[in-house]
């Protein structure tokens with residue numbers, strides 16, 4: 026087994042990566058991060074990630090992040106639908122509910138999220154979900170729709186054990202980020218991520234956010250590594266996920282890669 030890693034959430038259209046995309050990708054490949062899911066968070070970024078995915082042989086998602094739900098208008102549904110029909114687009118999202126900062130009102134987030142679910146049903150594509158501080162609302166929406174949706178992932182899971190159990194009961198997949206490496210924010214996760222079944226686990230950096238080095242005291246970790254997350258750091262997420270699940274690093278690479286192929290319906 027050659028330890029291929031796939032980062033299922035890279036925000037490659039973020040300003041901090043602009044003009045450096047090729048460098049970011051080539052540095053990641055040196056760490057065996059050979060595949061990426063490039064995530065769209067509004068119409069423009071979705072168009073851009075589809076082009077980048079074509080250029081670099083990756084896959085993309087198309088959707089409106091809940092922060093951007095306020096920008097949804099009467100044309101958005103059909104505009105997204107046409108992007109979802111492109112060969113590179115393999116999921117609807119990221120979309121969902123984020124009541125942590127409410128950049129869009131909860132009502133608007135809710136209605137735009139339901140539109141994304143309708144898009145997922147219409148296209149038969151997986152749903153790529155973001156949920157922060159909105160577990161109960163999210164769980165109830167997913168429960169009502171799970172049977173008509175092909176596949177659902179709750180990415181960047183940072184919630185409680187009970188929330189995780191309830192999500193897993195629905196049959197959704199779970200994405201884990203560098204929170205697991207962070208002594209300040211992610212410590213609670215370490216006690217129970219082993220309950221995620223092998224076939225429901227995916228790993229991600231959510232770069233440029235959520236550096237896995239943020240609380241690291243290692244001397245080789247620079248402040249740049251703490252402040253700017255990159256796909257090459259997925260190795261650290263994989264190592265800690267392996268450690269807290271009592272599985273080998275090689276095994277985590279193997280199952281998360283296979284889950285990526287199955288979840289997004291990729292044939293290699």
Ligand SMILES: [Zn+2]
Nearest residue numbers: 119155180181
């Ligand atoms: Zn997210």
